[in-house]
Amino acid sequence: MKTTLKVNGTDHVLDVEPRRVLADVLRDDLGLTGTHLGCEHGVCGACSILMDGEPIRSCLVLAVQADGRSLRTVEGLTGPDGEPHPLQRAFSAEHALQCGFCTPGFLMVAAGAMDADPDLADHPEAMDHVVGSNICRCTGYGPIRRAVERAAQERRTA
Amino acid sequence: MKPAPFDYAVPRTVAEAVAALGDTRRKAQVVAGGQSLILEMHLERVRPELVVDINRIPELDGMRVEGDELRVGALVRHAAFEPPDAVPGPLGTLLAQAVVNIAHPPIRSRGTMAGSYGWAHPASEWCAIGVALDATVELAGPDGARSVAARDYFLGPFRTARLPQELITAVRLPLLGENTGVGFIEHRRTHFCFAQVAVGTTLTVDDGVISDVRIALVNSADRPLRARAAEDALRGSELGALPAGPRVRDEHPFARAGRIAAEHDAAPLPEPFADVDHKRRIIAVLVARTLLQAANDRRARLAARQGDHR
Numbered sequence: 001m002k003t004t005l006k007v008n009g010t011d012h013v014l015d016v017e018p019r020r021v022l023a024d025v026l027r028d029d030l031g032l033t034g035t036h037l038g039c040e041h042g043v044c045g046a047c048s049i050l051m052d053g054e055p056i057r058s059c060l061v062l063a064v065q066a067d068g069r070s071l072r073t074v075e076g077l078t079g080p081d082g083e084p085h086p087l088q089r090a091f092s093a094e095h096a097l098q099c100g101f102c103t104p105g106f107l108m109v110a111a112g113a114m115d116a117d118p119d120l121a122d123h124p125e126a127m128d129h130v131v132g133s134n135i136c137r138c139t140g141y142g143p144i145r146r147a148v149e150r151a152a153q154e155r156r157t158a
Numbered sequence: 159m160k161p162a163p164f165d166y167a168v169p170r171t172v173a174e175a176v177a178a179l180g181d182t183r184r185k186a187q188v189v190a191g192g193q194s195l196i197l198e199m200h201l202e203r204v205r206p207e208l209v210v211d212i213n214r215i216p217e218l219d220g221m222r223v224e225g226d227e228l229r230v231g232a233l234v235r236h237a238a239f240e241p242p243d244a245v246p247g248p249l250g251t252l253l254a255q256a257v258v259n260i261a262h263p264p265i266r267s268r269g270t271m272a273g274s275y276g277w278a279h280p281a282s283e284w285c286a287i288g289v290a291l292d293a294t295v296e297l298a299g300p301d302g303a304r305s306v307a308a309r310d311y312f313l314g315p316f317r318t319a320r321l322p323q324e325l326i327t328a329v330r331l332p333l334l335g336e337n338t339g340v341g342f343i344e345h346r347r348t349h350f351c352f353a354q355v356a357v358g359t360t361l362t363v364d365d366g367v368i369s370d371v372r373i374a375l376v377n378s379a380d381r382p383l384r385a386r387a388a389e390d391a392l393r394g395s396e397l398g399a400l401p402a403g404p405r406v407r408d409e410h411p412f413a414r415a416g417r418i419a420a421e422h423d424a425a426p427l428p429e430p431f432a433d434v435d436h437k438r439r440i441i442a443v444l445v446a447r448t449l450l451q452a453a454n455d456r457r458a459r460l461a462a463r464q465g466d467h468r
Contacts, residue, residue: 001166018166018209021196041197043350048264054237055264060196064166065189065211109264132349133262 003067007032008076016063023047023058026073034074034104038135045134048105049073055112055133074104077111086151086158087111096147098138109133110148114155121152161199165208172298172327175212179323180300184208188325190232191269193261194277210325218327221245227294227330232273236266248360249291249333251455252340256283256358259344272326275311278318278381280427281352283344284329285312286382290358290374293331299324312381336463338362339456341448344376345440347431353377354432357419357444361452363397371449373415378424378441388419388445400453406446412453416445 003016007030016025021040026032026049035058038044042060049058050072077085087107090096097103113130114120120127131145165184169175179186187206189195190213198204212218218232228245238244239257260266260283274284275295285308287293293308300323311319320326334340344356356376362369371392373385392415406413419441426437 017163019161019163021160021200024160040200042193042261042265045262045264054267056268057193057264059200060193060265061268062161062166062189062192062196062209062211064168065192065213113263129258129263133264135350 001064003064005030005063005066005071006069007071008073014063018062018064020063021059022049022061022063022066022071025063026058026071032073032075036101036104038101043135044102044105045109046102046105048108048134050108050112053112053115055109072108072111074107077107085111086154087114087148090147090151090154091144094143094147094150096139096143102134102136105134106131106136106144106148110151114148114152118152118156121149121156159200159202161196162202162205164206167208167210168214169210169212170214172215172217172325175210175215175325176298176300176323178208178210179325181208182322186210186322188212188276190273190276191235191265192273193265193269194273194279212325223333224330226333228333230271230329230331232270232326232328234271236260236269236271237263239271240266247334247336248338248340248455248459249331252287252334252342252358252360255340255342256287256344256356259283259342259346259353259356262349272329275308275329276318276320276326278312278316279352280315280379280381281356281377282382283342283353283356283358283376286356286374286376286384287358288329288331289382290372290384291331291334291360293329295320295326296328296330297321297324298327303327305330308382309384314380317381334360335362336459337364337456338370339452339454339459341451341455343444343448343451345444354429355426355437355440355444357441357448359445359448359452361449361456363453363456366397368392368395368397373419373423373445373449375419375424375441375445378426378437380425380427383423383425385415385419385423385445387422388415391415391418392449397453400457401450404447404450406450410446412446412449413442415449416442419445 036046038046186208288308358374375383420438
């Protein structure tokens with residue numbers, strides 16, 4: 001089925017079997033392997049990306065459902081000059097990753113939450129939801145939470 | 159595993175969707191948010207031959223107040239209920255309290271309330287609330303539209319009164335009056351688990367007497383449940399003084415209602431880490447606590463309103 005995916009600002013016209021989930025098409029057809037697949041159950045959140053600005057599990061959305069939608073993956077976080085996103089700098093500064101498998105998912109859920117709520121750092125319950133969205137099995141959630149708070153504060157004062 | 163092959167239809171109107179579902183020789187599934195369906199398709203426990211994607215039907219989107227009801231279109235996502243003022247009055251508070259128990263933001267941005275009714279999981283928060291509040295499910299089929307009361311709609315785990323060629327177009331929930339308080343508490347093992355048990359209650363008090371009470375039991379039977387025996391034990395009785403702290407003493411009417419709900423209303427099924435006795439204990443405790451929560455919520459609402467009038 002002919003499907004147009006707008007990924008990180010670039011249109012890709014693809015012929016996609018309806019049975020294929022978005023994460024597989026991003027990774028295998030477009031080579032965007034920054035989106036990770038962990039559980040493929042919608043639980044772990046490693047595959048989280050933004051669709052029309054909202055966080056989604058790309059393992060629980062069919063690629064054909066994303067036809068014409070605007071998608072943002074971890075590859076689209078860096079600025080045009082290759083400058084890391086404030087979240088990426090904060091994750092590094094706060095040691096919010098060890099193995100890094102879950103990191104793209106956390107970055108995208110946090111990026112969506114920061115865009116939706118500029119005062120995210122002041123809303124501890126919203127922060128709970130962001131950090132509680134995905135699973136990290138090595139760092140623990142404290143550093144991830146601090147990193148998201150740092151990036152959100154930095155973004156607001158910038 | 160990956161989903162098995164299927165045909166995919168993207169109707170633009172309800173009529174087109176119903177037409178696509180009309181061919182009952184093929185096993186069809188409607189997908190809205192797909193957060194349960196696509197997972198089950200991954201596991202190939204569900205293998206539809208046709209998937210009808212209703213996400214591009216504009217007439218199914220949006221919720222609005224119609225008379226004394228809230229009409230929730232089939233494409234309204236869980237996340238729409240998170241702002242406390244998204245729905246007016248105590249109903250909005252109850253839905254906002256319940257919704258944060260449904261998975262996480264990336265699931266709530268896709269999954270829909272009507273989809274929960276279609277899926278009919280016994281652990282669905284929305285379905286139990288609908289049964290307790292007397293919600294109505296709107297269905298569109300080849301013979302036109304019909305409405306089914308939520309109490310007649312759920313037939314068992316994942317089984318409903320919806321015919322295969324029918325589409326859920328909306329769920330209607332009655333609004334709650336300002337003299338009603340609400341409560342919702344969920345008990346589960348981890349943030350990533352379904353509810354072992356959850357309870358939602360509404361408590362309406364007029365002149366110190368409980369004039370109406372609704373108790374929704376989540377995952378307490380093979381289908382969403384309303385604890386009618388427990389409600390009957392409370393309806394018409396004096397509210398009386400409320401316990402000061404979070405604990406409800408055993409002899410308090412709320413605790414008694416909790417025991418009635420656990421022993422007479424609920425018919426829990428055993429699950430790993432939650433056998434029947436354990437679930438009954440949780441039900442008894444959560445019913446009492448949510449009733450107290452609802453009573454306190456009502457008191458806070460009254461105080462806020464009196465503050466407004468000063």
